[in-house]
Every structure is written in C-alpha cells, then in structure tokens.
Amino acid sequence: MEENNKLIINSNQGNLLNELKKNLKECERFYFSVAFINFSGLQLLLDTLKELESRDIKGKIITTTYLNFTEPKALEKLQEFENIDLKVFIANKDIGFHTKAYIFENKDSYKIIIGSSNITQSALKSNIEWNVRIISKEDAPFIKDVLKEYDNLWNMSSELNDEVLQKYILFLNEIKKMEVKRQLVFESLQTIQPNKMQVRAMENLNRLREHGENKALVIAATGTGKTYMSAFDVRQFNPKRMLFIVHREEILKKAKQTFDKVLKGRNIKTGLFTGNKKEYDADYIFATIQTMNRYYEEFDKSYFDYIVVDEAHHAASDSYVNVMDYFNPKFTLGMTATPERGDSLSVFDLFDNNVALEVRLYEALEDDLVIPFHYFGITDIEGVDLEGVNLDNISEVANRLMINRRVDFIVDKMNFYGHDGKFRKLLGFCVNIEHAQYMAEEFTKRGIKSVALSGADSVTTREKYIAKLESDKDDLQAIFTVDIFNEGVDIPNINTVLMLRPTNSPIIFIQQLGRGLRKSENKEFLTVLDFIGNHNKAFLISIALSGARYYDKDSLKVAVATDFIDVPGCTNIQIDEIAKERILSQIDRENFREVKYLREEYNQFKSLCGGKVPYMLLDYIKYDGAPDPIKFIDKEKTYLGFVAKTEKDETLKKLLLDEKFEKILKELNGNLPLKRINEFVILKYLLENESISIEVATSEILKYIKEIDDDSVKHAFECLDHKYYDSSMIKQRVKMIEYKNNTLFRSKEFEEIIKNKEYRKYIEDAINYGILRYKNEFKEEYYGVPFLKLYEQYKMVDIALLSNYRKIHSSFRGSGLLTNNNDYFLFIDLHKEEGIEERINYKDKFIDRNYFQWQSPNSTNQSSDRGKNLIFNKERKINLHLFVRKYKEIDKKVQPYIYIGKGDTVEYEGEKPITMKIKLNNELPSKIYREFIEKV
CATH class of the missing domain: 3.40.50.300 (P-loop containing nucleotide triphosphate hydrolases)
Incomplete structure (x- = not known):
C-alpha cells in the first residue's frame, strides 16, 4: 500500500522527475500549475507526454511569464501535444505567480505534489528541493480546495496564441541585450577561483x-x-x-x-x-x-x-x-x-x-566540470536489420543503414526531442565516409544544411566548417563524421550528438559523447540521440553509460533496469523499453569471463590502439572505457601470458620460459588491483636503488597518500620478505628482496632479472600500473588500520594484508567470521547460489540502508567470549567490519565482497547461531543498496 504523504527530494534514492513520470503514466487526467518551464526540464518529460497523447490521457498546464524565466521554446513544444491544453498567466508588477503544483486524477483518488520545483532540469533532478506528495479521496476538503483554486487560476490565465508568444519572444530578446551589458561589468569584478x-x-x-x-x-x-x-x-x-x-x-x-x-x-x-x-x-x-x-x-x-x-x-x-x-x-x-x-x-x-x-567523464560530470547530457536510447526502425552482421564489415553495416526511411525517422526524432538553445549545432557519428556523405546529402535535402568531414579532408577544410558550425550567423547545422572528432577537436557550442553507428566500443562511445560536453556560454545541456539496432553488441552501450571502470553482469543489469538513476547531476539517461529488453537479454546471455569474449574485447582494444599490440598494462589507462586487464590476468596468471597466447607470439612465450622472470611477473600481476600501495612503491624505488630503509620507504609512500603509520610500513617490509607466505606460495615465488636490520636490499635473483631490459620493462609496467590504478581508485586518502575504504571490493585474503595480520595470510579464510585482535571481520553472502532456483539466506539480510541482520557461525553461543564480543561489541571495544556480496559466483567466477563499514549490535536473540541486528556506522548509499536488493 502506497504511503499517503511523502517528501520528495532529489537524491541518489530518487528525484522529482521519476516521481512525475510514474504518476503521469498511472493517471487518468493531469493538471499542472508551474511558474517556470524551461526546455531543459520539458525535454525529460517528452516521451511520457507522448505516451499519454497516444492513450488519449488529457491534461491542463498553467505557466507564467513571471520573472521572464519560462522559455518560449518550451511553450511551442507543449502546443504540439493534442492532449494538452496550455494557458499562460501574464504576470505584472503587482501580481506575481509562483505556484509549483502537479495534480494527478486517478479513478477514485487524487495525487497532488506541491513544493518548490518548477519544470527545469536542475529542479527535476539535482537542486535541493522539497516537494510533498499527498494522496486523498476526491471528496476530501483539501482536494476540493486545490481543484477550486486551480479552476480560478485557469480562468484568470490566457490562451497562448501566436501573437502573445511573439510579443514575449521579442521582449525576452531585449532583456537579453541588457543582461549582456550588466554581465560584462560584473565579470571584471570577479576573482577566478580554482574548482x-x-x-x-x-x-x-x-x-x-x-x-x-x-x-x-x-x-x-x-x-x-x-x-x-x-x-x-x-x-x-x-x-x-x-x-x-x-x-x-x-x-x-x-x-x-x-x-x-x-x-x-x-x-x-x-x-x-x-x-x-x-x-x-x-x-x-x-x-x-x-x-x-x-x-x-x-x-x-x-x-x-x-x-x-x-x-x-x-x-x-x-x-x-x-x-x-x-x-x-x-x-x-x-x-x-x-x-x-x-x-x-x-x-x-x-x-x-x-x-x-x-x-574521467563521470568524475567530470560529478564535479560540474562539463555540461550534463540528456541521452535517449531509441530503438532503430525495423527496416534496419543488423542481427548476425559482423560489425567489422563496415561497408555491409553502412549499406544497411543508408535508407531514406531511417533518415526520416532520425529527423523526426530530432524534431521531437529538440535541442538546447536557438540554433542546432549537431555532430553525427557515422560508420564510414560514404555513410557520412549520404547523411549530409539527405539532411541538406530536408532543409537541414549539413556537411560530411573525415580524415581525408585537409585541416584547413575541417577548420572552415567547424567555424561555420560554431557561428550563429552561418546556416550550417550539422557535421557528419567518421573518426576525426572522437577526440582532440574542440567545438564548445555543440548541442546535439547523433550516434548513427552501432556501438561496438565503449571507448569510442565515450569519446564521441565527450565532443558535446564542453561548457559554453548559455549552453545548459547536450541532447544525445542513439539509434539502437538489433546487433549482438548493443549491450556495450550499458558499459559505456554506467560510468563504472570495473563492472560485473549484475550491476550492469541493475543500472539498465533503473535507467542509470545514479548518473550525477542533471544528466539523464533514458532507453526505450524495446532497446532496454534487448540489452538486458544480451547481458544475461553474455559471459564476460569466457575466452571468446575476452579475446574479442582484447582485439577491439588493439584495433583502437591503431592495430599495435597493447603489450603494456599501462596501455589500459590511456582510454576512458578501456577493458579491465585484470580479467586477462585471471585467465592466464599474467597479462603477458594472455597476450602471448592470443597473439600466438613466440618471442613472448620464450620470455616466459625464464622461470624466475615468470614467477616475479605472476606475483606482481597476482597482487593487482592493489588494495594497499606500500609494497609496490617500495619495489618501484628498488628498481632504481639497491636498498631502502623504513624512513626512505615512508617518504616514498607519502608521495601518494596523505599519511602512513609506521607499523604498516614495517608490515609491508615483512610481506615483501615473504614472511607470511605458506610453503606452497614460497615455492611458487622468487624473493625480490632480502630483509636485514630494518632495511630491504634487492635479492641477487631480482638484480639478475632487472638487468635484462626486456624483463625489466614488463616488471616496471606491472608496478607502475598497480600504483596508477590504485591512485585512481583510492585517491590520496589514508584509511587507517585496517586499511579499508568504504564500498571498495575485497577478497577475504586481502584483509589479512590490510589489517597487518602477522600469521600466514592464506589461513585467513574459511568461515564467515575472521578475527585479528579487536577487529572482527564478517563475510556475508546474501544469495547462496546464482540462478533461477537459487536459495536465499533470509537470516542475513539488509533491513534497510542503516540496519543489517546477521547470523553468527552455528557454533557461537551468547555466553562464550566470542559471543559476548559480538553482542556487546561497543562496550568491549570490538570493531565489527561488514563485508557483503550478492552472489558467491557469477559466470563461475568467485565474486569479491563489498566493504560496507563498521557497525554495532543493537539487538540479538537465539543461540548457536545468534541472530543480531547491527546498526551500520554509515548509511549505505542508495546505488549500492539498490544493487544488493534489486532482482533483474
């Protein structure tokens, strides 16, 4: 049963936009009264309003010219809907108009949202706004009062005819001229501050x-x-x-x-x-x-x-x-x-x-360094059939896309969704030169002046047409291109991007998207129209849009199903239902760990590197959206081993025949991705120097993190000395260092290996990749001991290292509860098996974002010392650290745990096992909570 009264705010848990869309889809009639309507906000509601029009669900909208914020473009767009009656309250000096009310009429009740939000992208998605939703029967006094007041406003407002609209447009143009003069004066007084x-x-x-x-x-x-x-x-x-x-x-x-x-x-x-x-x-x-x-x-x-x-x-x-x-x-x-x-x-x-x-892109969106984008994933027309077509067969793909009906469809969608600003500034990304030329010709025939550009055109020609597109005085509206605008070309005024080719690379998708995200004066957002066909790699769009560097199948499915609700700021991602189902079923079928998939992913990345073999792990840091090379390491124990096998490279295979070199590389690759930087920073120093003291090691580590404790530096020395390796691990490793008198020295074996330039470059690459990737994921923060970052992924054995455990580390496994002095580590599987018939452990579960219910191991009773430590942890100064994973395995790959922080037991019951209610120290972010509880 839906709660009658609800506070709606914009947050990671939801926003007013989603609330409006949901209520519009469920209602029988709707009535809006909002002071301001901007196109940036209206565009986000267009598909929902179109759906209502097709179902003949009627609505009334009152807006106003108050403070001149409502955009004529938004009013013109609303006039196109046959199911919407639109009126404008003409404000004056004496009477303002500031209502923000959304009324939804249902069969036997009304839902009313009243609060602070107008229809703008920021009000609907990111501003701090308070809106209250009330559900009540139609005969309730409150509903009667609201409807009566709405009718009064409706009668006081004017029909929007062309004459009123044109007068308003002329008036706004005059105001803008005056504002430009004021801004110029103000700008000169501003102090420039770093972001x-x-x-x-x-x-x-x-x-x-x-x-x-x-x-x-x-x-x-x-x-x-x-x-x-x-x-x-x-x-x-x-x-x-x-x-x-x-x-x-x-x-x-x-x-x-x-x-x-x-x-x-x-x-x-x-x-x-x-x-x-x-x-x-x-x-x-x-x-x-x-x-x-x-x-x-x-x-x-x-x-x-x-x-x-x-x-x-x-x-x-x-x-x-x-x-x-x-x-x-x-x-x-x-x-x-x-x-x-x-x-x-x-x-x-x-x-x-x-x-x-x-x-990278999503961090830039989060920090408001680039403009937000409104992405619309649109199912391509039925006449375009790419099922089973090899996407590398460029001419075949282009031939199937070059049909007039598709051009009409694209133009129709462009006109429907519109764009920010007065003039269209469009970049269209095509399959090949022929496709780009075809699109430019067809658009020009339809009155949208366009040009095709490619690498075959001179720099002068390109610059000439870019300048034309940038200018508001030129009638050029669109540039269609193949490859030259993926990166490095700066056209700040771009307000529309068309993805006209099937996406087979998240990297290229992100580069193309990035072309339109540069900030420019008076530019509020970028419109992105992506025409999604039935090709077998459509799911790659979800990888590009998720913003996650490292992803799994389940988190991708949740992101797609929830329309990427966690995308930062005013950015909005919307994929139509047909394309969404297609993408979800492809993700379900795909095994991201399968050799075939890994090789395809590797070869796609290689082609983006100009066909050069990406021998180095560092090659994967150069592109936003690059594959995660850890998957390749998992398959063959070393990245070099994967490349050697995939490329059938005999030279690399010979390199790996050196047992000492291969063992060192396996150890370094096996430690990736790093969860603690200390060991690799020390090894980096030892590549250039024969020895390192604890004091020097501390100084080296402090280049990367803000502070470090002495015990963790000493523990890193001991780990590099293989002090906590079991006998089988010692056999599989080569000691790279000797440890004497609080100083590490390079071992003879390590000296011998790094003298060889070929060996050295791969060892150096693994060390530098480890450090750079660590910096991306952990930034410069010091996380204390145990060295645990909230919401990071960990394996059980990682915790031995990160808690400075001074026994054999491989023994740090087994049951769901492991301890190191006063630190208790709880490892929890929510779903015991993956698949349709999975068994769920209903005892271990999230109660909500602040509380978790956990069952101790079966042997634990309340009177035991361990039992008391668990149920009275706060009084006994025992730290309970919770690690949770949704599934133990996905695609036969054991999954890591997510660290959700420390918690304290607030309620308990039962014996052998004890069932405990634990209050989390940190409220779980809605994105992670959603991934844990959503079933897609």
Whole structure:
C-alpha cells in the first residue's frame, strides 16, 4: 500500500522527475500549475507526454511569464501535444505567480505534489528541493480546495496564441541585450577561483614536489579546466621564468589569455614564441613546439624554472623529446585528455610515471566540470536489420543503414526531442565516409544544411566548417563524421550528438559523447540521440553509460533496469523499453569471463590502439572505457601470458620460459588491483636503488597518500620478505628482496632479472600500473588500520594484508567470521547460489540502508567470549567490519565482497547461531543498496 504523504527530494534514492513520470503514466487526467518551464526540464518529460497523447490521457498546464524565466521554446513544444491544453498567466508588477503544483486524477483518488520545483532540469533532478506528495479521496476538503483554486487560476490565465508568444519572444530578446551589458561589468569584478579538480591537482602536485619529484602528469577530460589548473599551479609555485608548450598556435593564444586572467595584478610579462612572433623578453613564454624545436638552444638549459607541456600525449614525438631533454627546469607538468603511447616512448615514462590526477567523464560530470547530457536510447526502425552482421564489415553495416526511411525517422526524432538553445549545432557519428556523405546529402535535402568531414579532408577544410558550425550567423547545422572528432577537436557550442553507428566500443562511445560536453556560454545541456539496432553488441552501450571502470553482469543489469538513476547531476539517461529488453537479454546471455569474449574485447582494444599490440598494462589507462586487464590476468596468471597466447607470439612465450622472470611477473600481476600501495612503491624505488630503509620507504609512500603509520610500513617490509607466505606460495615465488636490520636490499635473483631490459620493462609496467590504478581508485586518502575504504571490493585474503595480520595470510579464510585482535571481520553472502532456483539466506539480510541482520557461525553461543564480543561489541571495544556480496559466483567466477563499514549490535536473540541486528556506522548509499536488493 502506497504511503499517503511523502517528501520528495532529489537524491541518489530518487528525484522529482521519476516521481512525475510514474504518476503521469498511472493517471487518468493531469493538471499542472508551474511558474517556470524551461526546455531543459520539458525535454525529460517528452516521451511520457507522448505516451499519454497516444492513450488519449488529457491534461491542463498553467505557466507564467513571471520573472521572464519560462522559455518560449518550451511553450511551442507543449502546443504540439493534442492532449494538452496550455494557458499562460501574464504576470505584472503587482501580481506575481509562483505556484509549483502537479495534480494527478486517478479513478477514485487524487495525487497532488506541491513544493518548490518548477519544470527545469536542475529542479527535476539535482537542486535541493522539497516537494510533498499527498494522496486523498476526491471528496476530501483539501482536494476540493486545490481543484477550486486551480479552476480560478485557469480562468484568470490566457490562451497562448501566436501573437502573445511573439510579443514575449521579442521582449525576452531585449532583456537579453541588457543582461549582456550588466554581465560584462560584473565579470571584471570577479576573482577566478580554482574548482574541485584544480584544487586536488594542485595539492597532489605539491605533495610530489615536497617528496623530491620534479615531473608529473595530469589526465583530465576535455573541457575540465586543465589550462586553468596549470595557471593556478604556476601561480602557487611562482617560478621566475616559465615555458608553456603546445603543438597548435590557436590553443597557445587561448592558454596565454587564461594565464593573463589568473596572474592579473602580478608583475609578470607573458609573451608568444611562434613562427610569426618571438617575445624573448617575456617572463612566461607560450611557444609552439615547432618553433621551440628550432630555437631551444638559444636559451640556457636552466633558463626556465617551470615547463608546462599541453596535450602531452604528443610529447613522445622527437620534437618534444629534443626540447624536454635539453631543458633542466625545477618542475615539468604534462597535461592530456588521452595519454596514448607513442611509437616507442610511453607518455607515463616521460613524466616519471607520476600521475598527479586523473579525471574521467563521470568524475567530470560529478564535479560540474562539463555540461550534463540528456541521452535517449531509441530503438532503430525495423527496416534496419543488423542481427548476425559482423560489425567489422563496415561497408555491409553502412549499406544497411543508408535508407531514406531511417533518415526520416532520425529527423523526426530530432524534431521531437529538440535541442538546447536557438540554433542546432549537431555532430553525427557515422560508420564510414560514404555513410557520412549520404547523411549530409539527405539532411541538406530536408532543409537541414549539413556537411560530411573525415580524415581525408585537409585541416584547413575541417577548420572552415567547424567555424561555420560554431557561428550563429552561418546556416550550417550539422557535421557528419567518421573518426576525426572522437577526440582532440574542440567545438564548445555543440548541442546535439547523433550516434548513427552501432556501438561496438565503449571507448569510442565515450569519446564521441565527450565532443558535446564542453561548457559554453548559455549552453545548459547536450541532447544525445542513439539509434539502437538489433546487433549482438548493443549491450556495450550499458558499459559505456554506467560510468563504472570495473563492472560485473549484475550491476550492469541493475543500472539498465533503473535507467542509470545514479548518473550525477542533471544528466539523464533514458532507453526505450524495446532497446532496454534487448540489452538486458544480451547481458544475461553474455559471459564476460569466457575466452571468446575476452579475446574479442582484447582485439577491439588493439584495433583502437591503431592495430599495435597493447603489450603494456599501462596501455589500459590511456582510454576512458578501456577493458579491465585484470580479467586477462585471471585467465592466464599474467597479462603477458594472455597476450602471448592470443597473439600466438613466440618471442613472448620464450620470455616466459625464464622461470624466475615468470614467477616475479605472476606475483606482481597476482597482487593487482592493489588494495594497499606500500609494497609496490617500495619495489618501484628498488628498481632504481639497491636498498631502502623504513624512513626512505615512508617518504616514498607519502608521495601518494596523505599519511602512513609506521607499523604498516614495517608490515609491508615483512610481506615483501615473504614472511607470511605458506610453503606452497614460497615455492611458487622468487624473493625480490632480502630483509636485514630494518632495511630491504634487492635479492641477487631480482638484480639478475632487472638487468635484462626486456624483463625489466614488463616488471616496471606491472608496478607502475598497480600504483596508477590504485591512485585512481583510492585517491590520496589514508584509511587507517585496517586499511579499508568504504564500498571498495575485497577478497577475504586481502584483509589479512590490510589489517597487518602477522600469521600466514592464506589461513585467513574459511568461515564467515575472521578475527585479528579487536577487529572482527564478517563475510556475508546474501544469495547462496546464482540462478533461477537459487536459495536465499533470509537470516542475513539488509533491513534497510542503516540496519543489517546477521547470523553468527552455528557454533557461537551468547555466553562464550566470542559471543559476548559480538553482542556487546561497543562496550568491549570490538570493531565489527561488514563485508557483503550478492552472489558467491557469477559466470563461475568467485565474486569479491563489498566493504560496507563498521557497525554495532543493537539487538540479538537465539543461540548457536545468534541472530543480531547491527546498526551500520554509515548509511549505505542508495546505488549500492539498490544493487544488493534489486532482482533483474
């Protein structure tokens, strides 16, 4: 039975948008009265309103011109619906209009939502809003009062005719002109402050410098403010002379403008160093690499204190290497959106594998660094049949997509969903050049002026059409492309992206989506229309949209079924029911651990690397949406072993014949992904140095985390000494170190192996990958002892390491309760078996997001010391740590546990076992709670 009264807020648990959609679908009539309607909010309701129109469910909407916030575009769109009567209350100086009421008439009752939310994307999804929903019978006095007042407002409001609408549009245009003048004055008074990403980057750069590092790389999505971040860091470092290098002059000029803003008021001269202009006397020089490569020897090697290398993925080329090798600054900062490898040199190696910060798409959305997107997954027309078609057969796929009826369908959907702003600025991603040209021609025939661009077009041609699309004075509305806009091209004004090709790579999908997410003045959101066909890889869309770097089948299904409800901010993802069912059934059928799937995933990634074999684990950090190489390691014990087998590479197979090398690689790969960084940081240091003391190890670890305790450093030394390995593990491993007098030394075997350049590069790669991935997942935080991060995934044996357990670690397994001194670790399976006939343990369950019911092992009674520790844990200072997993296995792969934090027993009953109610110290986030309890 639905609760009569309910408070609706925007949070991870739900939002007003979902509440409105649900109530609209269930009602027989609806009546809205809202002060403001923006297109950003209305677009999110369009599909629901269309469904109501098809079912002849009628509605009335009253809005207003009060404070000039309602958008004419939204009013025009509402006028298209035959089932909606629309009226506008014309506000004046004396009478304002501020109602926010949503009334739903049902068979024998009314549901009414009254509160603070208008129809805008932020009010419906992300703002702090309070709305109260009340359910009552139609004859209740409250309902009668509301309906009476609504009728009064309806009678006081005006029909929206063309004349009223045009007057309102003209009035708003005049207001905008006045606002521009006001904003220009105000802007000049503003102090530029760093955003969250920039603050974090600066803190991490400082930490690296304090511990002796002089190079670092920042990886962040396009449009997230990397140039501003570099300017802020330069301002805090305060070098006497600085050099900023980039490969394109247009980027250089923008960078100089940014620095001039940030450094305003300081007595610093900035200047350009390009083919046309060489300002040698500037303190801070902004140079193109082409020019600096010709003139760098005219400067002293120590002339610059600080060097910034923008678009650092180009830095592996000879011209950059020449310049970077010549100069000897106090600090070098590299910045890139995609840290691709060059032909020989790794970008990571160029910056000593110090990644100060990595910000990918979903983090950028969360921190409001890019604009939100409204994604609509639309089932493609029946005439397009891609079932069983090999998606690598590009010409066949293109032929099946190039039909006029599909173009009409696409245009129809574009017109229905609309776009942000006055002018359409569209990027359409196609299968091949022929498809792009076809789309451009067909759109132009239909009155939407378009052009096709590809890698075959010159840079000048591309720039010309990009400028036309950016301009509001040109009539070009769309660019159709194949590959050239996946990354690196900046068109801030893009407000529509069309996905016109079947998605067979999450990486490419994310790159293409990213083209439209750059912030631009007056741009509120990006409209993304994805036409989903019946090809057998449609489920890859869910991987791209989930935002999870590392996923499992169950969490993907929950994300799809709930329309990715946890996507940050005003972003909204909506997939129609046919496409959703198709995707869910594909996920069900797919085995993400099967050799066939893994090889396909690997080969797809290899093709994105330009056909070059991705020999290094670090290759997987360069792309947002890249596969998780741990799956490849699981299959063959080492990543190199998987590559050797997949590529049938005899050279690699020979390398792995060296028993010592293979054992070292197995140990390093087997520890991935890291849950504690200490051991790998120590090994990284020992690659370059013969020994390391506890003091030096502490300093090295502090480059990556904010603090570290002495006992955990000592425990790391003991673990590297294999002190807690059992006999079989010792046989399978090669000791990389010798431990004497609180100092670690490289062992002879390790010395011998790392002298070989081929062996060394793979060992170094595993160590650097482990550290970089750890930084992405754990950031710079110190989690204490046991070293446990809330909601992170753990295996049972991990906890021995992370709690500084000083016995054989492999013994830390078995029952659902393990202890280490005052720390009690509860390992809980919610569902005992995967599958339709699964048996559920109803005793171990979430009561809600704050309480968990757990049964002790069968042998535990209340009077035993262990029993007392469990039921009186708080008084006895016993820490109960809860680890939960939904299924023990998925696709025959044992699943890790999720750490949901500490809890205290508040109620208990029974003997052998004891049933306990545990209050969690941290309320479980709704996303994780949903994944645990949802059955899809």
